[in-house]
Amino acid sequence: MIDPDDPLELQVAKQAKIIQALVSRAGRQNEIGDSGYAAFQSAIALQGEIWAKTRDLERASNELQSLREERKRTQKNLTDALSVMEGGFALFADGRLQLFNELFQTLLPDLSDRIRPGLDVTGYFALLTGSRHLVSGQATLRAAGELARAPLAGSGRLPTPVIELDGDRWFQLSLQSSSSDSLIILLTEITGIVRQNRSEKDTLIDRQADYMQAAFNNMSVGIATFSARGTLRVHNDRFRDLLQIPRHLLQAGTRFAQIVDCVRDTCLADPDQMGGIQRWREVLQNDEAVRERLTHVSGAILDIHLDRMPDRGFLVNITDATLEARTTQLLEQRVRERTSELTEANRRLTEQSRKQARVEEELRLAKETAEAAVSSKTRFLAAASHDLLQPVNAAKLLISTLSDQSRGSAVAGLVERLEGSFNSIETLLHALLDISRLESTGTDLSPSEFCLGPLMRTVIEDQLPMAQKKGVRLDVVPSSLWVRSDQRYLMRSVQNLVVNAIQYTENGRVLVGCRRCGDAVRLEVWDTGIGISLKDQKRVFDEFTRADNVPPGSGMGLGLSIVDRTCRHLGHTVRVRSKPGVGSIFSIEMAVVVAARQDPPRPEATQPATEDGCDGRLVLVIENDPDVLFATVQKLESWGASVFGTRATDEALQIVRDIGIAPDIILADYQLDGTDTGVKAICGVRQTAGVEVPAVLITANRNPELATMAQHHGFSVMTKPVDLTRLRRQIAGVPGQSGTDKSIE
Incomplete structure (x- = not known):
């Protein structure tokens, strides 16, 4: 019933009304009560309550008096504080002037009597703006008045305009709003600050002028x-x-x-x-x-x-600009001098370029001459290989025939020495031709993929007679690995290694085999020969070089050089391990490839080389060189074969027609007279006979295209001088007349 937030006077008045109401209620109860004791009891209770309320009223009255005295003291202290403030102070509550000090009222004498409590904010700023003592600041005062006139809804600092009064006096107005919708205005005199700033500004301007003048003069x-x-x-x-x-x-x-x-x-x-x-x-x-x-x-x-x-x-x-001009002149002079130097240098370079051009032209001509010489040499070797190998082939056949016929006679030893000397000539000739072909710019390498097994067997079969004659055991370990190389040149390299091993091995053994090394294979030739010292192992692959322990008359030292050059052209690696008196291991390392196909077995590898293997064989020989033809016929007849010798394709065809049967085998020289060739002769004989007659193309030409052509037509190729062992095996491997009906219809 009593709000503790109400003023004390209001609380006391409410308590008095409550007490009066209680007293009246007690009186009414006494009038209508049935029992006197009950009425007495009620009166006693009411009196106790009245005494309690009276004490509360007295205590509240004392507190109210204390608050009034405290308020008077606080107001007196505030008045004293405002009176001693250096600046003007004013408090506007609800837009009206409530409290201010003397300076605020007397700052502008023409406004002193008009600044009274209750003056609104707008009126105050209007009075300031219209004062005759105001020199400047009217615009800022009007702006501040507009902001101060708005309801003081939020607390915060308002603008602080600066005004100038007469007598060069300066004041700053600080407006501060509070959360209770009150506005406080402080008037602070800043005359000293303004005058000091003005003095410092004038001094600075004077100094700057002096500085500018000093800089200007300097x-x-x-x-x-x-x-x-x-x-x-x-x-x-x-x-x-x-x-x-x-x-x-x-x-x-x-x-x-x-x-x-x-x-x-x-x-x-x-x-x-x-x-x-x-x-x-x-x-x-x-x-x-x-x-x-x-x-x-x-x-x-x-x-x-x-x-x-x-x-x-x-x-x-x-x-x-003297220094600049002189520098420019010096630079121009330097440029002229440098230009002159460069002109002279350019002249010298031009002259040198002309000389170099002449030298390059001479070098070009020399190169062309050298290339022409190499080309001429290549053509000469191509022609010489045929012209040299033709008589060599004939001589080899004749000497072999002579050797067969002289057995047991007084001249047998002489013929044997003649055959050995001729074999040395043949080996040297092959070596020289191989070196010339490897040194030529157009080395006829034809890499292909093939199996190493047949190649090694062929080498062993070719060199087996030489090994048997010397008493050396020659073995091969079969291999099914495939490589990519030039089959003909690789075979020549392996042959050279095997021949060397047999030549320098006495009553020992030579073994040929392959060793797998990851993605590569090493084709190795082992021997138990005289061996090679460590210092000689570094030079045995040089031309015309032999180890110190090699006996005199053991060759010219070209075989290993040819092997090294051939393998370098093929991208293979040649190595040697050896120990004097123990033996040597020569190896050729090359990459392994996946087998693409299986070659059919070589016919000549399946037939044994017997002395009478050629008996009854009908052989057709086509050779345009009379000496070679004679020597070939003599040799074949000494083997027991029946031989028809012809010099051209036409003669061969006529012989086949005359005898009425197909020959067992055709031996044809590739290069016949004119445009006639052995290939043409083989194809013609086969067509005339109506039978795919086995044939061997014998040639001094080592062009890889011949191997391709031979594979296409189904015949084999032998190079001159002919390996008689292989030739005899080839003839013995074909069936004779008794095995097949070869008559011409």
Whole structure:
């Protein structure tokens, strides 16, 4: 019933009303009560409550009195504090002036009697703005009044306008709003601060002017300004020093034309340089700049620049360009000298280039001559290989026949020595031809993929007679690995290694086999021969080089050199391991490839080489060289074969027609007379006989195309001089007349 937030007077009045109501209620109860004791009891209770309320009322009255006294003291303290404040203070509550100090009221004498409690904010700012003592700040006061007039909905700091009063007095108004919709205005005098700032500003301006003047006077550039009428305003000392003109001409008001005349008459090395003074004025009138370079009588080079200023006057600045001009002259001189040097160097280079061109032309001609010589050499070797191998082949056949016929006679030993010497000649000839082909620019290498097993068996079969004759055991370990190489050149390399092993092994063993090494394979030739020392192992692959322990008469030392060159061309690696008195291991390492196909077994490898294996064989020989034809026929007949010798395709075809049967085998030389060839002869005989007659093409030409052609037509190729062992095996491997009906229909 009593709100503790109400003022104390209001609380006391409410308590009095409550007490009165209780007393009245007690009186009514006494009137209507049935029992006197009950009424008495009620009166006692009511009296207790009245005494309690009376004590509360007295205590509240005392507290109210204390609060009133405290309020008076606080108001007196606030009044005393405001009176001693240096600035003016005012408090506006609900937009009305409530409290202020004396300075706030008396700051503007013409407004003192109008500043009273209850004055609203808008009225106060209107009074300030209209005061006759206000010198400046009206605009800022009006803006501050507009902001202060709005309801003080939020607390925060308002603008702080600065006003100037008469007597050079300055005050700052600070407006602060509070959360209770009150506005506080503080008037702070800042006259001392303003005057001090003004003094410091004037001092700074004066100093800056001094600094500017000092900088102006000490500039390295001469500067002078002229009015729109062309009269001198200001200049620095550098301007006079550069022009070296009298001081009296550099007084304020001197006309620009007078200065120009003085400079032209007394200061310039060439007075005609100033002939453009009229042009300068025209250029300046068009708001353009003037740039001139003059030479002073002292030797100095001066750059003069004239620029129009906003007030239609103009600025003249003069720069000493002597150092720059002399540097430019030196640079130009250096450029001329350098240009002359470069011209001379270019002349020498041109001359050198012409000489180099002549040398290059001579080298080109020499190269062409060398290439022509190499080409001529290649053509010569191609022709010589045929011309040399033809008689060698004939001689080999004749000597072999002579050897067979002289067995048991007195000349058998002589014929054997003759055959050995001839074999040495044949080996050397093959070596020289191989070296020439490897050195030529067009080495006829034809890499292909093949199995190493047949190649090794062929080498063993070819060299087995030589090994048996010497008493050396020759073995091979079969291999099914495939490689990519030139089959013919690789076979020649393996043959050279095997021949070397047999030659330098006495009553021992030679073994040929392959060893797998990851993705590569090493084809190795082992022997138990004399071995090679460590120092000789580094040079045995050089031409015409033999180990120190090799007996005299053991060859020219070309076999290993050919092996090394061939393998380098094929991309293979050749190695040797050896120990004197123990033996040697030569190896050729090459990459392994996946087997693409299986070669059919070689016919000559399946047939044994017997002395009478050729008996009854009908052999057709086509050879245009009479000596070779005679030697071949003699040798084949000594083997027991029936031989028909012809010199051309036509003769061969006529023989086949005459005898009425197909031969057992055809031996045809590739290069016949004219356009006739052994291939043509083989194909013609087969067509005439109506039978795919086995054939061997014998040639001194080692062109890889022949191997391709032979594979296409189904015949084999043998190179001259013919390996008689292989030839005999080839003939013995074909069936004789008794095995097949070969009559011509």
